[in-house]
Amino acid sequence: MLRLEKRPQPSRAWTFATPLLAVALTMVFGGILFAALGKNPIGVIRTIFLDPLFSEFSWFYRPQLLIKGAPLVLIAIGLSFGFRAGIWNIGAEGQYIVGAICGAAAGLALYPAETRLIFPLMVLAGALGGWAWAMIPGVLRVKFGTNEILVSLMLVYVAEQLLASMALGLLRNPDGLGFPGSRNLAQWSSSANNELIAGSGMHWGVVAAFIAVIFAYVALSRHIFGFQVKLSGQSPRAATFAGINPGRLILICMGLSGALAGLAGLFEVTGPSGQISIDFNVGYGFTAIIVAFLGRLHPIGILLAGGLMALTYIGGEIAQSNLGLPAAAIQMLQGMLLFFLLAVDVLTNYRIRIGQGAAA
Amino acid sequence: MDLSAINPVLLLASLMVAATPILLAAIGELVVERAGVLNLGVEGMMITGAVCGFVVAVNTGSPWLGFLGAAIGGALLSVLFGVLTQYLLSNQVATGLALTLFGLGVSSLIGQGYIGIKGPEFPDWHIPLLGDIPIIGPIVFQHDPMVYVGLLICLGVWAFLKYSRLGLVLRAVGENHDAAHALGYKVIRIRMAAIMFGGACAGLGGAYLSLVRVPQWTEGMTAGAGWIALAIVVFASWRPGRLLLGAYLFGGVTVLQLNLQAAGLAIPVEYLSMSPYLATIVVLVIMSAGRAPGSLGRIFHASR
Structure with a gap:
């Protein structure tokens, strides 16, 4: 009989090995899924995980890796602080949308002025928008003890309706012949978030993502804030004895993740997406949750996980157009990855013993 | 705007229909949480139930088989959650x-x-005699059978938790799993059963959307219902009676905003569509006084 025995300390080796094991298991079971859909499993897996990097068109796909990975990493870094402390902000998608709306509105209010000062202003407005949207569940949690998971999630649906209203109403392009969607922000030189080095995919959002990773790393390993976050997650009671104010920590973690999600939204809407439209958001806020866990809530891990997730997005698109793989199959593959990760995580904290063992 | 276009009898009648999918999903989750397990995958199980129910119903032509398929689909997905959280301690x-x-x-x-x-058509069920009562008849007694199935499940859960021995054991497991384990109850087995019941109920709720309420299959059609x-489980303080109230309150908001949209109120459609979600937040703020089951969300590992 198999039996689990708790390790005195989480195994370091398994901490690094479990994400790789989860990816391997996902490839195997994903292959079975693709075979069931009537595709050649090895071909599909190769298309998703290798073609974006090494095929003859990889010059086109490699920059995409940065473009798709940056918002994921930026959001996931913000979420990781809260998740470590046991504060569950699930509504990053809403904060992403509201950040984009606020940033775009701040810029469009000054249209058609031509100055590079407008872009920093928009960045600030985007971060503030996301921060404010995340403060709603944060403040409600602190003041009324409301469940932040449910409130932040409800606000995603509210934000989606707000986005529809903005794209069709207030922010609609007056010269757009009545089509929904705002002016194109990527084509207005004051607001454009262009590639910094042509053909590299490197835009300001990518820079922000790298800066966020570095700051998160320093904060977690060298700063008192990182210690407070880790302690609150591991032992909330010990944290209060250590003089940590739980309410303040909730507000900081929620605000931080909201602001970063808002930034990601702003960089997306001024660059790759280009305009506020009804469906410019593609679920980065939810995928970032997978990225945060896959990266073990560690900044460097999140950076790698963000790259891997971006790879599945790009590879998924290639597999869609070349092999006729349904889009939903990729979404399922991403969900499967999170499942396997959670499943094999048991090896980090527990030892598997065979037989009854001595009763202690 | 023409408020006279809103017929109060029809409004109250459609309230019961609008509340049913949420009632079904919520009553299942209530049992799961009373057993001490927090399953946030209701939305995923609902949408899986919606598609399983629809596919089975279209292929067999029978909505009843569709609902059965939905319950099985939802329960199967919940087994995945159960194995991960109960056996692999995630x-x-x-x-x-x-x-x-994953469910999406x-x-x-x-x-x-x-x-x-x-x-396939799922005709309304005109209850003889009771359905003929003026005003009350059309509001309460002329719906499709699933509305009453939902109410029966709710009643059954209430009686099960309050009066049966197994219900008492389930609550004990939820309040303090270590004590329940020490008394010799099979914590994991009971929780697995509760999780599967929750999955089946969520599946039924989803199928109600795709087979009765809409009735069609579209991607992401549950739109946050889960x-x-x-x-609503939190709102109800984990009590079946108040759960019914919460579901009907929510159904009322949904139906009212749809009617206001149709009546052409001066508020844009998008803002009216926000109202169910905003109402949920308001309700959560007002009603966060209830006490959750003691072991809710905690991992159970029997150390010997």
Whole structure:
């Protein structure tokens, strides 16, 4: 009989090995899924995980890796602080949308002025928008003890309706012949978030993502804030004895993740997406949750996980157009990855013993 | 705007229909949470139930078989959650989220060929005598059978938790799993059963959307209903009677905003569509005084 025995300390080796094991298991079971859909499993897996990097068109796909990975990493870094402390902000998608709306509105209010000062202003407005949207569940949690998971999630649906209203109403392009969607922000030189080095995919959002990773790393390993976050997650009671104010920590973690999600939204809407439209958001806020866990809530891990997730997005698109793989199959593959990760995580904290063992 | 276009009898009658999917999903989750497990995957199980129910109903022509298929589909997905959280001791919040993300993917994969198809008819059930009572008849006694199935499940859960021995054991497991284990109750087995019941109920709720309420299959059609069901469990302070009240309150808001949209109120459609979600938040703020089951969301590992 198999039996689990708790390790005195989480195994370091398994901490690094479990994400790789989860990816391997996902490839195997994903292959079975693709075979069931009537595709050649090895071909599909190769298309998703290798073609974006090494095929003859990889010059086109490699920059995409940065473009798709940056918002994921930026959001996931913000979420990781809260998740470590046991504060569950699930509504990053809403904060992403509201950040984009606020940033775009701040810029469009000054249209058609031509100055590079407008872009920093928009960045600030985007971060503030996301921060404010995340403060709603944060403040409600602190003041009324409301469940932040449910409130932040409800606000995603509210934000989606707000986005529809903005794209069709207030922010609609007056010269757009009545089509929904705002002016194109990527084509207005004051607001454009262009590639910094042509053909590299490197835009300001990518820079922000790298800066966020570095700051998160320093904060977690060298700063008192990182210690407070880790302690609150591991032992909330010990944290209060250590003089940590739980309410303040909730507000900081929620605000931080909201602001970063808002930034990601702003960089997306001024660059790759280009305009506020009804469906410019593609679920980065939810995928970032997978990225945060896959990266073990560690900044460097999140950076790698963000790259891997971006790879599945790009590879998924290639597999869609070349092999006729349904889009939903990729979404399922991403969900499967999170499942396997959670499943094999048991090896980090527990030892598997065979037989009854001595009763202690 | 023409408020006289809103017929109060029809409004109250459609309230029961609008509340049913959430009632079904919420009553299942209530049992799960009373057993001490927090399953945030309701949305994923609902949408899987919606697509399974629709596919089965279209292929067999029988909505009843569709509902059965939906319950099985939802329960199967919940087994995945159960194995991960109960046997592999994973974090319940993260696993529930994964279940939702996975369920959304699975459902759109299964439902690919079924977009735009019309499902089989599921006729209303005109209860003889009771249905003929003026005003009350059309409001309460002229709905499709699933409305009453939902009410029966709710009543059954109430009686089960309050009066049966097994219900008492289930509550004990939820309040303090270590004590229940020490008394010799099979904590994991009871929780697995509760989780599967929750999955089946969520599946029924989803199928009610795709077979009765809409009735069609579209991707992401549950649109947060599963999350609202979770909120209603909190609102109800984990009590079946108040759960019914919460579901009907929510159904009322949904129906009212749809009617106001149709009546052409001066508020834009998008803002009216926000109202159910905003109402849920308001309700959560007002009603966060209830006490959750003691072991809710905690991992159980029998150390010997």
